[in-house]
Amino acid sequence: MPIYEYECMACDKITSSLILKPEEEALVCCEHCGENGIKRIISRCTAHKTESQRLNNFNTQGHADEGLNGDPRNVGLWAKKRTKELGVDLGSTLDESIDRARSGKVLD
Template sequence: MPIYEYQCSACKKISSFLLLRVTEEVEPYCKHCGDRRVTRVLSAVHVLRGEEKRIEGLLDPSRFSGLDENDPASIEKTVKRLGRDLGGEIGEGWG
């Protein structure tokens, strides 16, 4: 099942579309602002791993080596990275 991603010309955000069949057509649009001026982008390859291995990877201490707990920007960067790695997106002004 392919996932196609498109970047919006207006707001620059990425929208993803999961196709259940390769022959299925998609009419892409921005899921954030609704604009239809989008450009297909090359998306990352996703590899499925067991849940246990996934959690181990997220908790690996080396992932936090650059974290400065006294620097809000450093914390924000780490939280956003963790959000992406968990399959979500942490929006602006999260904290």
């Protein structure tokens, strides 16, 4: 189901609306000021990355918090990349432990 975004021509604010049928688009008004002078804009999108892409982009040289992208679950990725950079091989048990921790199974 598409959710479109519209920019209000009067107040410049963005309104999001679920459009199930093309004729519903004509009924969309600005949710901030009520004006119907709006235009559809191109929404921002998110690209999903593979784990190897995320590892390649991970900064392990700065402070540890900087490379976590605000998500503490990334500490496992940070540990994987850092051990690889240091040439430390902790075997498959590290990967298994990290994967279990990231999925929450370590608490089971």
